[in-house]
Amino acid sequence: MGGSLNLNWEIAIASLPTLLSGIKWTILITVVGLFFGFFIGAAMGLARTTKNKLVFGIATVYVETIRGTPILVQALYLYFGVNQVLQQMFALQINSLTAAIIAIAINSGAYISEIVRGAIQSIDKGQVEAGRSLGLSSLKTFYYIVWPQAFKRMIPPLGNQFIISLKDTSLFAVIAVGELLRQGQLVVATTFAAFEIYTFVSLIYLMLTLSISFVLRRIERRLDVS
Amino acid sequence: MIVQVFDLHKKFGHLEVLKGINCQVAEGEVLCVIGPSGSGKSTFLRCLNLLESITSGKVIIDGVDLTDPKTDINKVRRQVGMVFQQFNLFPHMTVLRNITLAPMTELKLSKEEATEKALRLLSKVGLRDKADVYPHTLSGGQMQRVAIARALAMNPKVMLFDEPTSALDPELVGEVLTVMKELAQEGMTMIVVTHEMGFAREVADRVIFMDGGVIVEENTPAEIFSNPKHERTRSFLSKIL
Ligand SMILES: Nc1ncnc2c1ncn2[C@@H]1O[C@H](COP(=O)(O)OP(=O)(O)O)[C@@H](O)[C@H]1O
Numbered sequence: 001m002g003g004s005l006n007l008n009w010e011i012a013i014a015s016l017p018t019l020l021s022g023i024k025w026t027i028l029i030t031v032v033g034l035f036f037g038f039f040i041g042a043a044m045g046l047a048r049t050t051k052n053k054l055v056f057g058i059a060t061v062y063v064e065t066i067r068g069t070p071i072l073v074q075a076l077y078l079y080f081g082v083n084q085v086l087q088q089m090f091a092l093q094i095n096s097l098t099a100a101i102i103a104i105a106i107n108s109g110a111y112i113s114e115i116v117r118g119a120i121q122s123i124d125k126g127q128v129e130a131g132r133s134l135g136l137s138s139l140k141t142f143y144y145i146v147w148p149q150a151f152k153r154m155i156p157p158l159g160n161q162f163i164i165s166l167k168d169t170s171l172f173a174v175i176a177v178g179e180l181l182r183q184g185q186l187v188v189a190t191t192f193a194a195f196e197i198y199t200f201v202s203l204i205y206l207m208l209t210l211s212i213s214f215v216l217r218r219i220e221r222r223l224d225v226s
Numbered sequence: 227m228i229v230q231v232f233d234l235h236k237k238f239g240h241l242e243v244l245k246g247i248n249c250q251v252a253e254g255e256v257l258c259v260i261g262p263s264g265s266g267k268s269t270f271l272r273c274l275n276l277l278e279s280i281t282s283g284k285v286i287i288d289g290v291d292l293t294d295p296k297t298d299i300n301k302v303r304r305q306v307g308m309v310f311q312q313f314n315l316f317p318h319m320t321v322l323r324n325i326t327l328a329p330m331t332e333l334k335l336s337k338e339e340a341t342e343k344a345l346r347l348l349s350k351v352g353l354r355d356k357a358d359v360y361p362h363t364l365s366g367g368q369m370q371r372v373a374i375a376r377a378l379a380m381n382p383k384v385m386l387f388d389e390p391t392s393a394l395d396p397e398l399v400g401e402v403l404t405v406m407k408e409l410a411q412e413g414m415t416m417i418v419v420t421h422e423m424g425f426a427r428e429v430a431d432r433v434i435f436m437d438g439g440v441i442v443e444e445n446t447p448a449e450i451f452s453n454p455k456h457e458r459t460r461s462f463l464s465k466i467l
C-alpha cells in the first residue's frame with residue numbers, strides 16, 4: 001500500500017497566472033503560424049492540382065517531407081540546426097518564438113495543402129466546364145466558381161488542423177518558448193506539484209480546443225443554411 | 227453557314243472517337259444529333275466550343291476558325307451557349323447570380339443591366355419568381371430551365387444542348403422541351419443531342435445519326451424516321467422508338 005495522498009491544489013491555483021501567461025504565446029504561435037500556414041498551404045495545394053510537372057514536383061517534395069517527419073524534429077532542426085548554419089554564415093539567429101511560428105507555418109502548410117488540394121479536386125468538373133463554356137477564363141472560373149465552393153469544404157478540416165496545430169505548440173516547450181506547457185514545466189520544477197499543475201495544463205488545453213470546436217460547429221451550421 | 231465542321235477528328239490517347247465529321251449548320255437551323263451511347267455525340271458537341279481540344283480538322287463558328295491558335299477561345303465560347311445533361315448550375319450562387327455572373331464579368335454589363343436581362347430571361351423560361359433562391363431548392367426541370375437562361379444571357383449565336391432532358395424525371399421533360407421549342411421558333415440556331423425522338427421529329431430541321439464516331443446518315447426528320455437509308459440507322463431507331 002502507498003502512503004497518504006497529499007495534493008496541494010492551492011499551489012496550483014496560485015500558479016494559474018503564470019500558466020495563463022503561457023496561453024497568450026500558445027495562441028499567438030498558433031494563430032500567426034496558421035495564418036502563414038494557410039497561404040503556404042493554398043499555394044502548395046494549388047501547385048498539387050496543376051499539370052506542370054516541376055511545380056507539382058516541388059510541392060509534392062515539400063508535402064511528403066513535412067508530413068513524413070515529426071514536427072518535434074522539424075522544430076529542433078529549425079531552432080538548433082538551421083540556427084547553427086545561420087550563426088556561422090551570417091552571424092544571426094532566429095529566436096525561439098519565431099522558430100516556433102515558422103515550424104507551425106511550415107508544418108500546417110503541408111497538411112493544409114492536402115486539404116486545399118482535396119477540396120479543389122472534389123469540385124465537380126462540370127462546374128469548370130459550365131464556367132468555361134460561358135466564356136470565363138480559367139482564372140475567373142477558379143475565382144468565382146471553384147474556390148468559393150472548395151473553400152466551404154475546407155472549413156471543417158481547417159478547423160481540425162487548428163486544433164492539431166494548437167496542441168502541437170506544446171512541443172515547443174523543448175525550445176524554451178514560454179508557451180503553456182513550458183510555463184507548466186517551470187512551475188512544476190519549483191513546486192513539485194506535478195499532478196496538480198499538469199491537470200491544470202491539460203484542462204486549459206482542453207478548454208482551448210473545445211472552444212475552437214464550438215465556434216467551428218457554429219460556422220458550419222451557418223454555412224449549411226445558405 | 228454559322229457552324230462549319232470539316233473532317234473533324236478527335237482522339238483520346240489512341241482511341242479515335244471522332245473519325246472525320248463534316249457538318250454545316252445554317253443560321254436559325256435546328257440540328258438534332260441522335261445515336262447510340264458512346265458514338266461520340268457529346269465529344270462532337272464539346273469540340274464545337276473547345277471543351278475538348280480538336281485533334282485535326284477545322285471548326286468554323288460564325289467565320290471564326292477555332293483551330294487557329296490566334297483565336298480567342300473565351301470570346302468564341304461566349305457566342306456558343308452550352309446546356310449540359312447535369313445542368314451544372316453554380317450551387318453557391320442564387321439563380322439570379324448564376325445568370326448575371328458571366329454577363330457582368332465578360333460582357334461588362336452593369337449589375338442593373340445584367341439583373342434586368344436575367345429577370346427577362348427568367349420570365350421567358352417561366353421562373354421569374356425563383357430569382358433569389360439557390361439552385362438546390364429547384365426541381366431538375368427548373369434547374370435546366372435556369373441553365374438555359376444562363377446560357378442565353380450571353381447572347382449566343384448558337385446553342386448546344388447535350389441530352390438536356392436525360393437526367394430528368396419523365397414528368398419534368400416536357401417543360402424543358404417546351405422552352406427549347408420556343409427558342410427554336412424564335413430563330414435560335416441549335417444543335418441538340420437528344421433521345422427525345424418526338425422533339426427531333428417536331429422541331430428539328432435536320433437530324434444526323436452518329437455511330438462509331440462518324441455521321442452515318444443525315445436527313446430531314448420525316449425522312450430519317452420513316453425511311454432510314456442505312457441498316458445501322460434502322461436498327462438504332464427500331465430499338466429506341
Ligand atoms: N475524356 C475522355 N477520355 C477518354 N475517352 C473518352 C473521354 N470522353 C469520352 N471518351 C470516350 O469517347 C467515346 C465517345 O464518348 P461520348 O462522346 O461521350 O459519346 P456519346 O455522347 O455519344 O455517348 C466513348 O467511348 C467514351 O468512352
Ligand SMILES: [Mg+2]
Nearest residue numbers: 267268269389
Ligand atoms: Mg453523351
